[in-house]
Amino acid sequence: MNKPTNPASWEPSPNNLEPFWMGFTPNRAFKARPRMIARAKDMHYYDMSGRAILDGSAGLWCTNAGHCREPIVSAIQKSAAELDFAPTFQYGHPKVFELASRLATMAPGDLNYAFFCNSGSEAADSALKIAIAYQRIRGEGSRTRLIGRERGYHGVNFGGISVGGMVANRKMFGSLLAGVDHLPHTYNRKEQAYSRGEPNWGGHLAEELERLVTLHDASTIAAVIVEPMAGSTGVLAPPKGYLKKLREICTKHGILLIFDEVITGFGRLGASFAAERFGVVPDMITFAKGITSGTVPMGGVMVRQGIYDAFMNANDHVIELFHGYTYTGHPMAAAAAVATLDLYRDEDLFARAGKLENKFADAAHKLQGTQLVEDIRTIGLVAAIDMKPIEGKPGLRAYKAMENAFHDHNLLLRITGDTIALSPPLIITENQIDELFGEKIPAVLKSVASL
Numbered sequence: 001m002n003k004p005t006n007p008a009s010w011e012p013s014p015n016n017l018e019p020f021w022m023g024f025t026p027n028r029a030f031k032a033r034p035r036m037i038a039r040a041k042d043m044h045y046y047d048m049s050g051r052a053i054l055d056g057s058a059g060l061w062c063t064n065a066g067h068c069r070e071p072i073v074s075a076i077q078k079s080a081a082e083l084d085f086a087p088t089f090q091y092g093h094p095k096v097f098e099l100a101s102r103l104a105t106m107a108p109g110d111l112n113y114a115f116f117c118n119s120g121s122e123a124a125d126s127a128l129k130i131a132i133a134y135q136r137i138r139g140e141g142s143r144t145r146l147i148g149r150e151r152g153y154h155g156v157n158f159g160g161i162s163v164g165g166m167v168a169n170r171k172m173f174g175s176l177l178a179g180v181d182h183l184p185h186t187y188n189r190k191e192q193a194y195s196r197g198e199p200n201w202g203g204h205l206a207e208e209l210e211r212l213v214t215l216h217d218a219s220t221i222a223a224v225i226v227e228p229m230a231g232s233t234g235v236l237a238p239p240k241g242y243l244k245k246l247r248e249i250c251t252k253h254g255i256l257l258i259f260d261e262v263i264t265g266f267g268r269l270g271a272s273f274a275a276e277r278f279g280v281v282p283d284m285i286t287f288a289k290g291i292t293s294g295t296v297p298m299g300g301v302m303v304r305q306g307i308y309d310a311f312m313n314a315n316d317h318v319i320e321l322f323h324g325y326t327y328t329g330h331p332m333a334a335a336a337a338v339a340t341l342d343l344y345r346d347e348d349l350f351a352r353a354g355k356l357e358n359k360f361a362d363a364a365h366k367l368q369g370t371q372l373v374e375d376i377r378t379i380g381l382v383a384a385i386d387m388k389p390i391e392g393k394p395g396l397r398a399y400k401a402m403e404n405a406f407h408d409h410n411l412l413l414r415i416t417g418d419t420i421a422l423s424p425p426l427i428i429t430e431n432q433i434d435e436l437f438g439e440k441i442p443a444v445l446k447s448v449a450s451l
């Protein structure tokens with residue numbers, strides 16, 4: 001293609017959908033029938049014609065405070081006008097220190113330090129690097145192996161896909177995914193179907209870590225990383241006792257335990273972090289999404305005191321950790337995050353999510369028995385509805401459900417495989433919960449029943 005070299009002739013072409021290669025999207029199908037979002041407010045998106053669409057998934061599990069909330073919007077505007085950028089390598093700015101202090105008081109136990117990056121994927125890779133470096137600094141340099149879990153999702157960077165357990169995200173990149181092993185996932189439909197909160201069955205699966213330790217030897221293992229509740233592969237709450245057992249085994253063998261709380265952080269399960277809800281203090285917590293309620297990209301890692309201290313032994317002028325991103329602690333992200341945390345506090349949104357949990361679960365589980373529904377799982381303000389796959393075409397029924405939900409039933413939802421995942425902003429009202437599970441989802445299920 002001949003492209004104009006003169007910037008004056010670079011035509012803006014908002015109606016040309018072709019050049020944007022969309023991630024995690026079937027591009028040709030989307031571009032043939034786009035689902036275009038123009039603006040958002042509180043619980044709703046609006047399409048180009050102004051049609052209101054209920055946000056059933058907090059965007060991508062991130063807009064926990066609801067959309068375009070005024071205090072966050074003004075904080076971002078003020079920050080953009082006051083300090084566009086400041087490096088946080090060798091320099092600093094007040095907002096990011098304020099934010100780290102706030103997080104240190106929110107995080108459980110002695111998770112007293114915050115390392116910042118720009119996404120959940122970077123958070124996962126940062127935590128894995130910190131784990132390996134920490135083991136080396138404390139004289140355990142042979143501990144380089146990382147343990148993840150089947151059906152785990154830790155973003156798309158190389159560390160994250162290595163420990164992740166989603167085959168489609170890994171299979172193309174095989175030879176680069178060395179030095180890891182995986183725990184089995186914790187889902188068993190026969191034993192756990194229609195679970196509310198933590199399933200009773202499956203706590204014993206944490207013992208599989210002992211098997212991996214026997215196989216590889218503890219002296220080769222740096223860290224275990226799990227999502228306390230696996231979100232992206234269909235909402236798998238931890239079985240009762242599972243996370244506590246993992247904690248015990250990690251402590252016994254000198255292995256660091258990392259909770260990936262990119263989804264579960266900031267109120268999704270009715271507490272600041274899932275670690276708090278489940279009463280287990282990991283060695284690191286990764287976060288992103290809800291930290292700014294999705295408004296400005298930001299991610300990070302909370303780190304325990306002892307890990308940070310171990311790095312602080314070199315001479316004063318020497319960099320302790322050779323890791324960081326240009327936009328680490330970006331002023332606008334930090335300002336958005338502080339305003340978001342204020343809003344969560346002022347509206348008591350985490351407790352609100354906790355109080356709504358039963359209502360949400362009751363409404364979701366009422367769909368048991370609906371044609372095609374094979375399982376429903378709920379915890380916090382999250383629900384998953386497994387639909388029967390179309391024979392020979394896995395994922396097609398859910399894809400159609402998503403299309404129909406958007407175009408015909410004014411609902412934005414998330415799908416994975418043939419599962420519908422719902423995780424609305426924490427400001428959802430009881431009436432909107434009824435609308436979601438009593439009207440919209442039944443209509444969507446009906447629309448794909450005869451496929």
Ligand SMILES: Cc1ncc(COP(=O)(O)O)c(C=O)c1O
Nearest residue numbers: 119120121153154155260262263
């Ligand atoms: C548990 C978990 N970790 C990491 C990520 C990756 O986050 P990002 O898409 O911001 O890189 C996600 C995204 O959904 C996630 O759910």
